[in-house]
Amino acid sequence: xxxxxxxxxxxxxxxxxxxxxxxxxxxxxxxxxxxxxxxxxxxxxxxxxxxxxxxxxxxxxxxxxxxxxxxxxxxxxxxxxxxxxxxxxxxxxxxxxxxxxxxxxxxxxxxxxxxxxxxxxxxxxxxxxxxxxxxxxxxxxxxxxxxxxxxxxxxxxxxxxxxxxxxxxxxxxxxxxxxxxxxxxxxxxxxxxxxxxxxxxxxxxxxxxxxxxxxxxxxxxxxxxxxxxxxxxxxxxxxxxxxxxxxxxxxxxxxxxxxxxxxxxxxxxxxxxxxxxxx
Amino acid sequence: xxxxxxxxxxxxxxxxxxxxxxxxxxxxxxxxxxxxxxxxxxxxxxxxxxxxxxxxxxxxxxxxxxxxxxxxxxxxxxxxxxxxxxxxxxxxxxxxxxxxxxxxxxxxxxxxxxxxxxxxxxxxxxxxxxxxxxxxxxxxxxxxxxxxxxxxxxxxxxxxxxxxxxxxxxxxxxxxxxxxxxxxxxxxxxxxxxxxxxxxxxxxxxxxxxxxxxxxxxxxxxxxxxxxxxxxxxxxxxxxxxxxxxxxxxxxxxx
Numbered sequence: 337x338x339x340x341x342x343x344x345x346x347x348x349x350x351x352x353x354x355x356x357x358x359x360x361x362x363x364x365x366x367x368x369x370x371x372x373x374x375x376x377x378x379x380x381x382x383x384x385x386x387x388x389x390x391x392x393x394x395x396x397x398x399x400x401x402x403x404x405x406x407x408x409x410x411x412x413x414x415x416x417x418x419x420x421x422x423x424x425x426x427x428x429x430x431x432x433x434x435x436x437x438x439x440x441x442x443x444x445x446x447x448x449x450x451x452x453x454x455x456x457x458x459x460x461x462x463x464x465x466x467x468x469x470x471x472x473x474x475x476x477x478x479x480x481x482x483x484x485x486x487x488x489x490x491x492x493x494x495x496x497x498x499x500x501x502x503x504x505x506x507x508x509x510x511x512x513x514x515x516x517x518x519x520x521x522x523x524x525x526x527x528x529x530x531x532x533x534x535x536x537x538x539x540x541x542x543x544x545x546x547x548x549x550x551x552x553x554x555x556x557x558x559x560x561x562x563x564x565x566x567x568x569x570x571x572x573x574x575x576x577x578x579x580x581x582x583x584x585x586x587x588x589x590x591x592x593x594x595x596x597x598x599x600x601x602x603x604x605x606x607x608x609x610x611x612x613x614x615x
Numbered sequence: 616x617x618x619x620x621x622x623x624x625x626x627x628x629x630x631x632x633x634x635x636x637x638x639x640x641x642x643x644x645x646x647x648x649x650x651x652x653x654x655x656x657x658x659x660x661x662x663x664x665x666x667x668x669x670x671x672x673x674x675x676x677x678x679x680x681x682x683x684x685x686x687x688x689x690x691x692x693x694x695x696x697x698x699x700x701x702x703x704x705x706x707x708x709x710x711x712x713x714x715x716x717x718x719x720x721x722x723x724x725x726x727x728x729x730x731x732x733x734x735x736x737x738x739x740x741x742x743x744x745x746x747x748x749x750x751x752x753x754x755x756x757x758x759x760x761x762x763x764x765x766x767x768x769x770x771x772x773x774x775x776x777x778x779x780x781x782x783x784x785x786x787x788x789x790x791x792x793x794x795x796x797x798x799x800x801x802x803x804x805x806x807x808x809x810x811x812x813x814x815x816x817x818x819x820x821x822x823x824x825x826x827x828x829x830x831x832x833x834x835x836x837x838x839x840x841x842x843x844x845x846x847x848x849x850x851x852x853x854x855x856x857x858x859x860x861x862x863x864x865x866x867x868x869x870x
Contacts, residue, residue, distance in 0.1 A: 388728075472714075476711060476714075477709065477711035478712075480668075480707065480711065481711040481712075481775075483673060483697075483700070484700050484704075485701070485724070485728065485729075486700040486725075487725075487728055488693070
């Protein structure tokens with residue numbers, strides 16, 4: 337009986353030790369990876385200004401991130417605008433405040449949904465492709481080939497992608513905002529029967545340019561975030577095709593989670609800053 | 616050998632990837648003669664490719680010193696190392712061609728990067744000459760790497776490695792994964808290239824003993840991260856080291 341009890345206690349202690357060790361390892365790995373990706377980001381940013389300039393590469397990646405995402409961004413924007421205006425209409429109709437549907441939708445789109453959804457969609461589409469492309473280059477020794485040719489692989493592969501995402505994401509966010517408002521307009525005016533003049537008049541009354549800029553700044557930060565995470569995951573890929581798959585998956589998932597977390601902190605930071613500036 | 620006669624020198628090079636628990640290279644002392652074709656042989660997992668990456672400065676030793684063409688690689692900055700590597704050419708195991716570029720673009724690429732004052736026509740002319748010298752039919756110049764056979768990829772990889780007229784050419788397992796006929800073709804290509812470029816130093820990393828004895832002026836055998844024997848083919852034939860005798864007994868057939 338005592339021996340069984342001692343055996344049980346030993347196993348329990350071992351299980352608790354294993355659990356604690358695994359939690360510690362995960363936390364350690366998280367901070368280790370975060371530190372490495374931060375250094376990777378700083379080095380890549382420095383290399384943006386190094387010679388030779390990579391403008392051709394930047395334009396090529398802008399075309400890939402931006403031009404090839406416009407359709408999916410427009411489609412998502414239109415339906416998000418329509419769904420949001422419908423839900424807000426249903427809520428405001430209960431308190432006879434349907435004249436505020438326009439500005440509420442516009443605020444939600446420009447400050448939050450526009451940048452966040454643009455970041456998430458482009459991270460999934462272009463970020464995944466970045467991680468897979470660079471990861472494949474790593475495991476097939478193409479990155480080594482670049483290095484032995486005397487070409488800085490980070491400057492050639494990573495920095496242009498970060499710059500391209502930084503420039504392109506606010507533009508895509510602008511497209512998303514515009515199409516979402518068109519969607520909200522069509523649903524609100526032609527389906528729900530809201531007054532067009534009131535709808536736009538209230539938007540012009542309540543929405544300031546700073547609300548739109550807030551969203552665009554967020555989008556630029558999200559662009560840099562997903563480009564850094566996905567290129568980092570691709571650049572540090574090991575282990576063949578399986579490694580490329582894992583890098584792509586981790587790149588997309590980490591980018592999405594980071595965008596959502598960053599959005600919360602940026603919202604608070606920008607509110608705090610605007611309160612400070614406006615007294 | 617005098618300093619001028621040595622192209623690559625490694626002094627007590629050790630490399631560990633796990634903080635010193637296990638050493639992939641365990642005190643390598645090696646001198647690769649200038650202007651000769653050296654073959655580094657050894658069983659799989661003896662550290663041949665890691666050794667090659669040290670020669671290219673892609674890996675830094677945990678301890679010890681690597682000098683290539685008289686330069687200490689560890690003392691160079693990233694920028695200096697980048698410039699220095701233009702003096703080296705590498706044919707990778709699977710050629711490592713850029714898969715989004717055509718054959719011609721692959722060979723033009725290092726020239727576009729490092730001969731910025733050249734016109735597009737000059738670059739194409741030189742790239743075509745390199746491809747022609749490596750024996751690739753011009754009808755393949757517009758193809759993507761995915762459309763080429765293993766042998767063709769090696770030819771393109773070699774043409775790209777030679778694009779900047781390197782002083783040292785390194786070959787990483789050039790015949791791995793190729794059938795005997797293609798392997799022989801690649802051996803011939805290495806020999807032709809070495810003979811054509813006067814004064815160039817060639818280093819071939821391989822586990823193919825047949826190729827080693829066909830190609831080498833100078834041979835190095837690695838085992839467990841150390842140099843077991845370095846010398847001429849004669850030295851290998853006369854060696855009393857058991858592992859070398861076993862390796863020689865097994866390795867003369869191409870399957």
